[in-house]
Amino acid sequence: MARYEIYVTYKAGIFDPPGATAERALVNLGYEGVHEVKIGKFIRIEADADLATVSEMCEKLLANPVIEDYRIETVEEG
């Protein structure tokens, strides 16, 4: 069985309302050095599946290629 960790984030240029809100909140808390915050999703998968299959899962369901990018890290080879 292999283990994968997947990071899903908005594509560059797409407004991320939760990220923008967190960014404003941090600045309001006095962290003036904060320039940008982006919030995405973290997904961990354990499966009898190779990397190509996990990419397919991302394309089909876990991410929406119209608005999101994804990055897969293989934590443990199957």
Place this chain on the structure above:
Amino acid sequence: MRFGVVIFPGSNCEQDVIRATKYLGYDSEYIWHGDTDLSGFDAIVLPGGFSYGDYIRTGAVARFSPVMSEVVRFAEKGGPVLGICNGFQILTEAHLLPGALLRNRGLKFICKSTSLRVESDACQWLDAPVGSVLSIPINHNEGNYYCDTETLARLDANGQVVLRYCEPDGSRASDGSAPNGSLDDIAGICNERGNVFGLMPHPERVVEPITGGTDGQAFFTSVVAKLAEIAG
């Protein structure tokens, strides 16, 4: 004339659509999301709600419901398909309409009446004068329409932007009239052929005068008239 209204687990506006269509004198029936037979239906409506709890993304799981491959086939044959709110989100996830619906700018769930300007006559689901203003409520957390610049140019060129949020007098505010931050104030779009239409506002909620207006009637009467015209 028979409308089919799909129920996904978590849909919650299907009864409103059934009631609205029956109020207008049309036959309408529920379709369970596990069904795969759309024979006998002239038009399909994907209603609002929170299909599959909006998990992963709104509409992301519902688009794989068994009924959806039939809905795609129905649309490809030219059958009229309407997606309201969550139904619109499902149509974009199913790639029957371009773009995506993001979280509202400001992170707030918005439930209120909105002014909408009719921008095009290319859609089978709305036969109303271009430039006229309709008053229809919205009720959503993810209605912030987004598409890339090329897609937006194509939508504009083909008259696929059917409705834009506007001010009550029909003008658009310089900083945008969309309460949810929608790109270019877009509230509803159709496909190139004009038979598939998705919108965030809820026309089924303003069909009977007792609910505060009748501007929603045009959507259902338009598609019935269009189908009669096609049938000759």
